[in-house]
Amino acid sequence: MAAGGGSASDPLFPPRAFSPQGRACLALGSPDGRVRAWDTQSGRLRHEYVPSAHLSATCTCLAWATGRPTKEGPQRKKRKSEAAESVEECDLLAIGTTVGSILLYSIVKGELQSKLTGGHDSKVNCVRWHQDNGCLYSCSEDKHIVEWGSQTCKVKCKWKGDSGGVSCLCVSPDGKMLLSAGRTIKLWDLETKEVYRQFTGHSTAVSSLMFITERPSSESQPFDGITGLYFLSGAVHDRLLSVWQVRSERKEKSAVISFTLTEAPIYVDLAVSENKEEPVKLAVVCRDGQLHIFEYILNGHCKKTITSTSIVQIATSGKDDGSVPTPIPILAVAFCSDKQSLLLVYGNTLQPVIERVSLKTSEPHICLVRDIQKNLTLKMKTPILKVKTPVVKSETKVLVPGIPGHSASVKSGSSGTPVSEGKRKPGDKEISIEEQLGAMDIDSMKAVRRGGLPQTDSFAVLLVQGLESNDKNILNKVFNTRKEKLIKNTVARLPVYSIVPLLHELTTRLQGHPFSALLMVRWLKAVFVLHASYLSTLPDLVPQLGTLYQLMENRVKSLQKLSRLHGKLYLLITQISASETRQDVTDVNQTAKLVYEEESSDEESEDEMMERDSDDNWEEEEEREEQDVSADKEINGDSDPDPGEESEEEEE
Known part of the structure; x- marks a missing residue:
C-alpha cells in the first residue's frame, strides 16, 4: 500500500x-x-x-x-507468457x-x-x-x-x-x-x-x-x-x-x-x-x-x-x-x-x-x-535542404542588409560576376577582403547623417542589462525619459522574460518618491498596452500584480481627498495673492490740481437776484393768506358746505 x-x-x-x-x-x-x-x-x-x-x-x-x-472473442491460442503478461x-x-x-x-x-x-x-x-x-x-x-x-x-x-x-x-x-x-x-x-x-x-x-x-x-x-x-x-x-x-x-x-x-x-x-x-x-x-x-x-x-x-x-x-x-x-x-x-x-x-x-x-x-554513468542525449532531426545559388546577371544590383542598409549595391568583380555569388569558378581569382569591403561601399559619413549605426547602448538593451544586473544607474538613465514614443518603442523591443522583472521594478519605484510616479505611470501604461496578451497567459498573474493593484487602489481612493484639498489650497493662495497686490498699490490723490469756472456764473446782476427772490416770496404770501381766510370761516360758522344751495337762493 x-x-x-x-x-x-x-x-x-x-x-x-x-x-x-x-x-x-x-x-x-x-x-x-x-x-x-x-x-x-x-x-x-x-x-x-x-x-x-x-x-x-x-x-x-x-x-x-x-x-x-477483458473478454475477447475467438482468436488464436495465446502462449503462457502472453497470458501471464495480460493478467x-x-x-x-x-x-x-x-x-x-x-x-x-x-x-x-x-x-x-x-x-x-x-x-x-x-x-x-x-x-x-x-x-x-x-x-x-x-x-x-x-x-x-x-x-x-x-x-x-x-x-x-x-x-x-x-x-x-x-x-x-x-x-x-x-x-x-x-x-x-x-x-x-x-x-x-x-x-x-x-x-x-x-x-x-x-x-x-x-x-x-x-x-x-x-x-x-x-x-x-x-x-x-x-x-x-x-x-x-x-x-x-x-x-x-x-x-x-x-x-x-x-x-x-x-x-x-x-x-x-x-x-x-x-x-x-x-x-x-x-x-x-x-x-x-x-x-x-x-x-x-x-x-x-x-x-x-x-x-x-x-x-x-x-x-x-x-x-x-x-x-x-x-x-x-x-x-x-x-x-x-x-x-x-x-x-x-x-x-x-x-x-x-x-x-x-x-x-x-x-x-x-x-x-x-x-x-x-x-x-x-552506486556509479551512474548514463548520459542523456537529446537527438534532433534536421531536415536536409537543397541549397541553390541564384543566377545573377552583371547588370543586376544586389542589395545587402545592414545600415546604411538596402541602399548600397554590390559592385561586380573584374570577371563580371558579383562578389556575393556563392560559388567561384576554377579560373577566377580570389578577391581579397579589402576589395570585398570596398565593394560593399559603406560610407560612414552618410550613415552618421542618416541617424548613425545601431548603438549598443539603446534603451531596450540598457533596460534588459539594468534589470538583470540590478544596476540603479542604468535604470535611472532609462526611466528618466519623458518621450512617449521612445518609451513605447523600448517596451515593444523588450524580450518576454523581462516583462515581469520590469513590472516588479516599476512597482518598487512607485512605492518610493511621489515624483517618480509621474514617470513610472507612463512605463506601466506602455507595458499593459503592448504586452497584455502575454500577461494574461501567466498562471500566477494575481500574485505577480497584487502589490501593484493594491498600490493603485489606495492612490485612487486618496485622489478625491487630494483634489478637494487642492481646491481649498488654490482658493487660499489666490485670496492671499490678491490681498498682497492690493497692499502694494499706493493711495491715489483725489484733489484736483486745477479748477476751471465759467465767467457767466459770476456776472449775474443783483437786480435779477432781487427780482427772483421777490417773486418767490409773493407766491408764498398768497398761499398763507388763503389758508388764514379758510380757517376764520370755519371758526365763525360761515363756511357753506353746499355752494349749490347758495346759488339757488340768490336766484329767488
Missing part, C-alpha cells in the same frame, strides 16, 4: 505511483505533461503517453486501478490534470480509454480508486470531492469537502469510509456522505494519507473496521508523520504517534502487519533524497516522537583524483511481496534507476555506493 507523492509544479519530485499488482510497473509524470511507465524488473521504458493537451493541462497526480481481464497488465491509470479533467489510460491497450470532465473546474490534487465497486474519487482546489462512475465516466456524486482546497484522499480498507485532507482531516461515510470525525494537527497542506489496518490475532475476534484502524498523514512542509487512531468510544483529536524525519516527506510506503505482535514497517523518502525506515508496533498512544531505525542514502564513489562522492537522490520506494526487500528508484526522472535491495534494518546508517 503506497501513497503517491510529488507534484507537477515541482520538477524534482513529479507525481509517481507503483502498480498494485506486485509493483511490476512504475508511473512517473513530468512537468511537460508526459507520463512514462517503467518496468521495475528490467528497468526499461514500457509506455510513454503524451496527451493532446499535455502542455496546457499537465499531470498533477496518478493512481493505479486493478482491472479485470499482470490489466491495470488502468488515472491521471489528474491542472485544468480539472481526469484521463483514464489503459496500459494493456496503450491508449487513452476515456476522459472524465465536468466534475472540477480547478487543479485536481488527488485521485483514488475504490477497490470493490471500481468507483473513482477525486479532490480539487475548488473545495469539492467528486465520485465518478468508471463505466459511465460521469459524476455520481459531488459534495463540498472543506472550506479551502482539498489536497489528499484515501479510501478505507473495507471501502465504507473516505479520508479527505484540506485545512482539517475529515473521515466521511461513503453511503451518507456525512462527516464521521475530524482531526487537526497540520499547519500546511497534507500531501499523503494512508490507512494502517491492524487485524485481530485470532479469527474468532470480530473486526468492525474502526476499533483497530489507524491512518497516517504527512504534510508538505512538516518534518513529522502523524498516526491517528479511529475509535468509536474514545474520540481523541490529537495524533497518537509521531515519526520524526530530517525533511518533509515526498513518498511513503508501508508493509501492514497481519498480527498484532508484529511491527508495522514504514519506508519514507524525504525531500533531501534520503530514505527513513521505521519499525513500530501500534499499541496506543505514545508521547515521545519515534525516530527511524535506519537511514539509507545513495552516493557515488570517490575517484582516484580525490573527488568528493556525490549523493544520488532517492525518488521512490516500495516494499516487495516478501516485506523484507525494497524497490529503490533513484537518479533522475527522465531515466531513473530501479533496483531491488535487501537491507539490514539493524544498522542505523546505510550508504549504498
Whole structure:
C-alpha cells in the first residue's frame, strides 16, 4: 500500500505511483505533461503517453486501478507468457490534470480509454480508486470531492469537502469510509456522505494519507473496521508523520504517534502487519533524497516522537583524483511481496534507476555506493535542404542588409560576376577582403547623417542589462525619459522574460518618491498596452500584480481627498495673492490740481437776484393768506358746505 507523492509544479519530485499488482510497473509524470511507465524488473521504458493537451493541462497526480481481464472473442491460442503478461497488465491509470479533467489510460491497450470532465473546474490534487465497486474519487482546489462512475465516466456524486482546497484522499480498507485532507482531516461515510470525525494537527497542506489496518490475532475476534484502524498523514512542509487512531468510544483529536524525519516527506510506503505482535514497517523518502525506515508496533498512544531505525542514502564513489562522492537522490520506494526487500528508484526522472535491495534494518546508517554513468542525449532531426545559388546577371544590383542598409549595391568583380555569388569558378581569382569591403561601399559619413549605426547602448538593451544586473544607474538613465514614443518603442523591443522583472521594478519605484510616479505611470501604461496578451497567459498573474493593484487602489481612493484639498489650497493662495497686490498699490490723490469756472456764473446782476427772490416770496404770501381766510370761516360758522344751495337762493 503506497501513497503517491510529488507534484507537477515541482520538477524534482513529479507525481509517481507503483502498480498494485506486485509493483511490476512504475508511473512517473513530468512537468511537460508526459507520463512514462517503467518496468521495475528490467528497468526499461514500457509506455510513454503524451496527451493532446499535455502542455496546457499537465499531470498533477496518478493512481493505479486493478482491472479485470477483458473478454475477447475467438482468436488464436495465446502462449503462457502472453497470458501471464495480460493478467499482470490489466491495470488502468488515472491521471489528474491542472485544468480539472481526469484521463483514464489503459496500459494493456496503450491508449487513452476515456476522459472524465465536468466534475472540477480547478487543479485536481488527488485521485483514488475504490477497490470493490471500481468507483473513482477525486479532490480539487475548488473545495469539492467528486465520485465518478468508471463505466459511465460521469459524476455520481459531488459534495463540498472543506472550506479551502482539498489536497489528499484515501479510501478505507473495507471501502465504507473516505479520508479527505484540506485545512482539517475529515473521515466521511461513503453511503451518507456525512462527516464521521475530524482531526487537526497540520499547519500546511497534507500531501499523503494512508490507512494502517491492524487485524485481530485470532479469527474468532470480530473486526468492525474502526476499533483497530489507524491512518497516517504527512504534510508538505512538516518534518513529522502523524498516526491517528479511529475509535468509536474514545474520540481523541490529537495524533497518537509521531515519526520524526530530517525533511518533509515526498513518498511513503508501508508493509501492514497481519498480527498484532508484529511491527508495522514504514519506508519514507524525504525531500533531501534520503530514505527513513521505521519499525513500530501500534499499541496506543505514545508521547515521545519515534525516530527511524535506519537511514539509507545513495552516493557515488570517490575517484582516484580525490573527488568528493556525490549523493544520488532517492525518488521512490516500495516494499516487495516478501516485506523484507525494497524497490529503490533513484537518479533522475527522465531515466531513473530501479533496483531491488535487501537491507539490514539493524544498522542505523546505510550508504549504498552506486556509479551512474548514463548520459542523456537529446537527438534532433534536421531536415536536409537543397541549397541553390541564384543566377545573377552583371547588370543586376544586389542589395545587402545592414545600415546604411538596402541602399548600397554590390559592385561586380573584374570577371563580371558579383562578389556575393556563392560559388567561384576554377579560373577566377580570389578577391581579397579589402576589395570585398570596398565593394560593399559603406560610407560612414552618410550613415552618421542618416541617424548613425545601431548603438549598443539603446534603451531596450540598457533596460534588459539594468534589470538583470540590478544596476540603479542604468535604470535611472532609462526611466528618466519623458518621450512617449521612445518609451513605447523600448517596451515593444523588450524580450518576454523581462516583462515581469520590469513590472516588479516599476512597482518598487512607485512605492518610493511621489515624483517618480509621474514617470513610472507612463512605463506601466506602455507595458499593459503592448504586452497584455502575454500577461494574461501567466498562471500566477494575481500574485505577480497584487502589490501593484493594491498600490493603485489606495492612490485612487486618496485622489478625491487630494483634489478637494487642492481646491481649498488654490482658493487660499489666490485670496492671499490678491490681498498682497492690493497692499502694494499706493493711495491715489483725489484733489484736483486745477479748477476751471465759467465767467457767466459770476456776472449775474443783483437786480435779477432781487427780482427772483421777490417773486418767490409773493407766491408764498398768497398761499398763507388763503389758508388764514379758510380757517376764520370755519371758526365763525360761515363756511357753506353746499355752494349749490347758495346759488339757488340768490336766484329767488
